[in-house]
Amino acid sequence: MIDFHCHMDLFPDPIxxxxxxxxxxxEVLVVTTSPKAYVKTLKYLSGAKNVRIALGFHPELVKQxxxxxxxxxxxxxxxxxIGEIGIDGSxxxxxxxxxxxxxxxxxxxxxxxxxxxxxxxxxxxxxKEVLQILEHYKGGIIPILHWFTGTPREVEKALELGxxxxxxxxxxxxxxxxxxxxxxxxxxxxxxxxxxxxxRGGVVYMPWDTTVTSYVANENGMELEEMNQIIHKNLQAVx
Numbered sequence: 001m002i003d004f005h006c007h008m009d010l011f012p013d014p015i016x017x018x019x020x021x022x023x024x025x026x027e028v029l030v031v032t033t034s035p036k037a038y039v040k041t042l043k044y045l046s047g048a049k050n051v052r053i054a055l056g057f058h059p060e061l062v063k064q065x066x067x068x069x070x071x072x073x074x075x076x077x078x079x080x081x082i083g084e085i086g087i088d089g090s091x092x093x094x095x096x097x098x099x100x101x102x103x104x105x106x107x108x109x110x111x112x113x114x115x116x117x118x119x120x121x122x123x124x125x126x127x128k129e130v131l132q133i134l135e136h137y138k139g140g141i142i143p144i145l146h147w148f149t150g151t152p153r154e155v156e157k158a159l160e161l162g163x164x165x166x167x168x169x170x171x172x173x174x175x176x177x178x179x180x181x182x183x184x185x186x187x188x189x190x191x192x193x194x195x196x197x198x199x200r201g202g203v204v205y206m207p208w209d210t211t212v213t214s215y216v217a218n219e220n221g222m223e224l225e226e227m228n229q230i231i232h233k234n235l236q237a238v239x
Contacts, residue, residue: 001026002231003207004166005083005120005146005192007033008051009041017207022048026208027235029192031083031120031146032056035071038079054081059088059122062103063096069103076110083120084146090125097126105133112140118238119143120166127154134161142238147171147194148180155183164238166192169211173200181216186230189216190238 008030011017021028031054032038038055055075085107087100111117123130127150134143144164165184171177191212193205217227
């Protein structure tokens with residue numbers, strides 16, 4: 001089982017979720033929403049080989065927490081996993097779009113210079129801008145587009161740039177999400193939950209949820225175990 005974009009630190013009881021993840025052996029990428037949250041999460045959710053903590057700064061928070069930008073780049077020197085970062089072009093975040101773009105480009109540039117860093121990227125309402133920046137700094141980074149909401153043509157462009165995609169259960173339950181999933185090659189896909197934000201019918205998806213692998217296996221006429229082998233191979237490729 002794999003959950004490659006999960007806000008474990010934001011669950012009501014993250015320690016219990018962490019314990020269950022360790023017990024089940026779920027491969028999890030814990031993304032954070034601010035540098036201070038990352039530092040705190042490192043203290044409480046560390047020590048498990050199957051749980052990786054990512055240094056994040058959610059695009060909606062970049063402007064209001066600009067005092068943490070220095071801390072982000074200090075921590076970035078030592079962090080291999082970066083996320084959640086990106087650009088949010090939705091209506092509620094448009095007043096900070098300029099600050100978001102500047103920050104995201106600096107993160108990508110810094111990561112490309114360092115080499116080998118993995119980035120879990122938010123691109124809601126800003127796919128074009130995100131892909132333009134990734135194209136300018138392609139090479140040296142492993143970009144994973146989380147909960148992608150672009151067009152099939154933009155999926156093609158992202159693939160050309162070496163991007164991967166993390167797919168969550170909500171995408172499997174909506175026509176637009178299903179269309180995007182159908183465009184993603186199986187060898188460029190990883191499951192995610194985006195929990196506790198992503199939920200269905202008021203029920204939060206757990207990191208050990210199998211909705212994505214089951215859905216994709218069924219759509220491709222495969223056994224679940226065969227699909228599990230593919231996504232674990234993908235995991236090893238990005239790591």
